[in-house]
Structure formats: C-alpha cells, structure tokens
Amino acid sequence: MSDSDAESKTAGSSAQIAPTDAANIEPLIHTVRGQQVMLDRDLAWLYEVETKNLNRAASRNADRFPADFRFQLTKEEDEALRCQIGTSNAGEGRGGRRYLPYAYTEQGIAMLSGVLRSEVAVQTSISIMRAFVAMRHLLAENAALLERLHGIEASQAALKRSTDERFDRVFRLLEGEVEKPQRIFFAGQMFDAFSLLADLVGRAEREIALVDGYVDVRTLNILAKKQDGVAVTVYTSGSRLTQDDVDVFNAQYPKLTVCRTGSFHDRFLILDGVTAYHIGASLKDAGRKCFGIDLIQDEGLTKLLVEKLELLNERSAV
Structure with missing residues (x-):
C-alpha cells in the first residue's frame, strides 16, 4: 500500500465526501x-495531492x-487525535507514514492556496475557510448556550x-418551633412564660449563659429543662441561690456554675454562645407582671456580650 493510499484511508472521511462541501469539511x-487545525493528510486529500508533496511545498516556503x-504534532498529540477520531495505527511500519503529521491553522491553510497554485487549491481553500467560519459560529453558539445553562x-x-x-419554616411552624423575634407576656401568664423559657433552655446543645440579678431555686426549675450534658453558667449579683442549691442541682443536672457580678442591670439568656435573648423580668418572676422577651x-x-461574660467568668467563677 502506497503512502498516499494509506493516508487516504486514515483521513477519517469517506471518498464519497465532496471536497467543496463546507459542511463535510x-x-x-x-x-x-x-487552536482549530486540520491535519496534513486531510488537506492533501481535499487538495487532491499527496501528503508528502503538500508538506514539501510548505517546507520550501517555510x-x-x-x-x-x-x-x-507530538507523539502524544497524535495518539490522542487517533483515539478521538478512531484512526488505527495498524498501517504504521508496513507502508504507512513514518513521521508525525503536521497541523495547519486557519491562517496556514489560507497560505497553502497560494503555495500550491492550482484552481483546486483555490476553490478548496474557500470551502475550508467557510467551514472554519461555520465552526466558529457553532462554538460561539455553544458557548452562549453553556452560559445560559450555567445561569439556569x-x-x-x-x-x-x-x-x-x-x-423549613413551614415545617417548623407545624411543629410549633417558629421563633418570634419579640414576645410580650401580660400579668398572670406565668405558665405561658414558663413554657417558653423552658423551651428556649431546651434548645441549647452545648452551653447556656444566664444573666439575672435575682436567681433562686425557681430559676433552677427552668434551667432543669436543659438537655443532658449542657453546661450552665449563671451570672448574678443576688444571694438567694446558695451553694447547697447549686450542689443539689448538679447532683441531678450537671453542670451549673455561678459567677457573682454586679455589672448587669438587665437579664440575658445566651444559647451556645450564638443566640441571645433580652428578657425584661427575672426568670423566677416571669409572668407575674407584664414583660417582654x-x-x-x-x-x-x-458576640460582644459573650466576650464580656467570658471575661467575667475567668475572674469570678465560684
């Protein structure tokens, strides 16, 4: 099998393809x-010349x-293209081409028509240029389509x-877990206030910080609603909560720590260091008079409140 015959069979195209049909190019x-390129063997087939003569003409006009x-092409590029277009290597070494193919860009193909100097070369180059233009339009359309798809x-x-x-909000609503940023309880709504505070305490997963100047055992009844393993730190200036009260609480609901401080006037409840509530009444008196949460x-x-409490905790832990 001659060099030109072998390459005609490996051009990735049938001999029935019309050379001047841009769609088939x-x-x-x-x-x-x-870069968009065409291989020397395919160009030689379209120009109706042998591949070696096409490359020789280009080399003479380097x-x-x-x-x-x-x-x-490098060996890796040639092998990758062969896999892509399904061209076999079987002919190499037995009459097939013994050198790596050349790739011509659009500008190089346009130059070939002048180098080859034939009517076929001129007409074929026109068809090839049209094929490159059509390919660019296709790539541009695909890029726009991909951009729209990414947007979608x-x-x-x-x-x-x-x-x-x-x-999630609907499911929480159905489960009665929707958080209202503000709640007001009027005098006499002690059970409702207790229920809400107990629910808030039960949401903590790691730690609870309570700032309340008037803490006693009634406050501990609310804190007892916490989850197992959740640590509690109470910051208070009052003396109604004794060490015995703390010890009894820790015996069943560890661990409670009390820090004595007079730095706060208002009441705060902080859950896991990230969720904080301002409470208008001491927890032990919640619902006795009108107050808000x-x-x-x-x-x-x-974050600023938590940092302040951490500093107090280091100085005055009991």
Whole structure:
C-alpha cells in the first residue's frame, strides 16, 4: 500500500465526501493546543495531492508558515487525535507514514492556496475557510448556550435554597418551633412564660449563659429543662441561690456554675454562645407582671456580650 493510499484511508472521511462541501469539511477540523487545525493528510486529500508533496511545498516556503500557521504534532498529540477520531495505527511500519503529521491553522491553510497554485487549491481553500467560519459560529453558539445553562443552574440552585428555607419554616411552624423575634407576656401568664423559657433552655446543645440579678431555686426549675450534658453558667449579683442549691442541682443536672457580678442591670439568656435573648423580668418572676422577651438579631452585639461574660467568668467563677 502506497503512502498516499494509506493516508487516504486514515483521513477519517469517506471518498464519497465532496471536497467543496463546507459542511463535510467541518468534521476534519480538530482542536490542538487550543487552536482549530486540520491535519496534513486531510488537506492533501481535499487538495487532491499527496501528503508528502503538500508538506514539501510548505517546507520550501517555510518563511510563509510560522509556528502559528503550521506545527508538527507530538507523539502524544497524535495518539490522542487517533483515539478521538478512531484512526488505527495498524498501517504504521508496513507502508504507512513514518513521521508525525503536521497541523495547519486557519491562517496556514489560507497560505497553502497560494503555495500550491492550482484552481483546486483555490476553490478548496474557500470551502475550508467557510467551514472554519461555520465552526466558529457553532462554538460561539455553544458557548452562549453553556452560559445560559450555567445561569439556569445557578437560578435553580438559588430557587432550591429559597424553597428549602420556605419548607423549613413551614415545617417548623407545624411543629410549633417558629421563633418570634419579640414576645410580650401580660400579668398572670406565668405558665405561658414558663413554657417558653423552658423551651428556649431546651434548645441549647452545648452551653447556656444566664444573666439575672435575682436567681433562686425557681430559676433552677427552668434551667432543669436543659438537655443532658449542657453546661450552665449563671451570672448574678443576688444571694438567694446558695451553694447547697447549686450542689443539689448538679447532683441531678450537671453542670451549673455561678459567677457573682454586679455589672448587669438587665437579664440575658445566651444559647451556645450564638443566640441571645433580652428578657425584661427575672426568670423566677416571669409572668407575674407584664414583660417582654426579645431575640437579639445583631450578631455583633451577641458576640460582644459573650466576650464580656467570658471575661467575667475567668475572674469570678465560684
């Protein structure tokens, strides 16, 4: 089998393809090193010349074919292209080509028509240029389509997050767990106030900090609603809670620590160091008179409050 015959069979195209049909030329355009190129064997078939003669003509006019017009494939690039277009290596070493193919960019192909100097070369180059233009349009359309698809995916992801949040709020509402930023209890609503405070205490997963100047055993009844293993620190200026009270509580609901401080006037309840409530009455008196419970929604204020309590805890732990 001659060199030209072997290459005609490995051109990745049937001999029935019309050389001047731009639509049929497009499958012969490949991407190598980030550029759209055509291989020498495919160009030789289209120009109706032997591959060696095509490359010889380009080599004789090397000054017209810089590296961005024409370059020789590496062995790895050649093997990758063969796998991509399904070209066999069986013919190599037994009459097939013994050198790596050359790739011609769009500019290099345009230069070939002048070097080959034939009517076929001119007409074929026109068809090839049209094929390159059509390919660029296709790539541009695909890029725009991919961009739209990415936009749709991003919108769907945002919609999913928003929908999940809405469903989460609905489920929490059904379970009676919706957090209201502000609650007011009027005189006599002692059970309702106790129930809410006990529910808040039960939400903590690691630690509870309570700032209340008037803590006694009634306050401990609310703190006893915490989860097992949740540590409690009480910051108080009063003396109604004795060490015996603390010891009895810790015997069943460890661990409670009391810090004596007179730095606070208002009452605060902080859960896990991140969720803080401002409470208008001492926990032991909740519901006896009208009072309010406010969720502190400023994360910076909550962080500042926690830092202040940690400093007090280091200085005055009992």
